[in-house]
Amino acid sequence: MVYKIRIILDAKEDIFRDIEIKDKQNLWNLHLGIKSAFSLAGEDLSIFSILDKDGVVLKTVPLEDMSDDGDGEIMSDIYLHEAFANVGDKVHFQYGFMELWEFFCELVEEIEEKPAVNYPLTVFRFGKVPLKAPSKTAKKNARNSVMPLMDDEFGSFEDEFNATSFADEDDETFNDDEEDDYNDDFEESDTNDN
Numbered sequence: 001m002v003y004k005i006r007i008i009l010d011a012k013e014d015i016f017r018d019i020e021i022k023d024k025q026n027l028w029n030l031h032l033g034i035k036s037a038f039s040l041a042g043e044d045l046s047i048f049s050i051l052d053k054d055g056v057v058l059k060t061v062p063l064e065d066m067s068d069d070g071d072g073e074i075m076s077d078i079y080l081h082e083a084f085a086n087v088g089d090k091v092h093f094q095y096g097f098m099e100l101w102e103f104f105c106e107l108v109e110e111i112e113e114k115p116a117v118n119y120p121l122t123v124f125r126f127g128k129v130p131l132k133a134p135s136k137t138a139k140k141n142a143r144n145s146v147m148p149l150m151d152d153e154f155g156s157f158e159d160e161f162n163a164t165s166f167a168d169e170d171d172e173t174f175n176d177d178e179e180d181d182y183n184d185d186f187e188e189s190d191t192n193d194n
């Protein structure tokens with residue numbers, strides 16, 4: 001059998017790919033299929049999280065074994081028919097380290113294998129993939145962006161600034177002669193120490 005898996009990029013826009021892959025291939029093959037379908041560059045680490053029907057993580061499967069004893073499961077150990085037992089089953093996929101790409105994978109259909117097809121195969125594309133991983137904290141607020149502020153955004157600041165006069169804050173009791181007396185005292189103490 002061949003699984004048709006919908007891979008949805010976690011982004012504000014709708015961006016997804018449908019990948020066909022054999023049920024006897026493993027998560028490592030799906031990892032390669034996702035990289036190819038979304039044009040992900042590099043050899044960054046990745047991890048699959050197998051979810052139950054309520055979205056709770058049942059098991060995490062990394063690309064490489066990170067356990068201390070070296071006997072942890074990796075992507076090449078888990079076959080797709082183990083990760084996706086039924087249509088509708090979901091898996092979460094993360095790719096990258098500094099820039100984290102996140103995807104939701106869902107088994108949408110089981111179909112017959114076509115002869116002479118090299119699986120995994122991207123069969124449908126929707127949406128344009130951004131050049132960088134979508135940010136989870138990005139806000140389209142002018143105050144939080146790197147865009148320069150416009151003149152009209154300074155209006156209230158200028159009004160507040162002009163309302164306060166620094167002349168009112170000057171201490172008018174200060175006398176320049178007092179400063180000279182202080183300096184003379186300081187110079188005298190330096191000469192007496194010699």
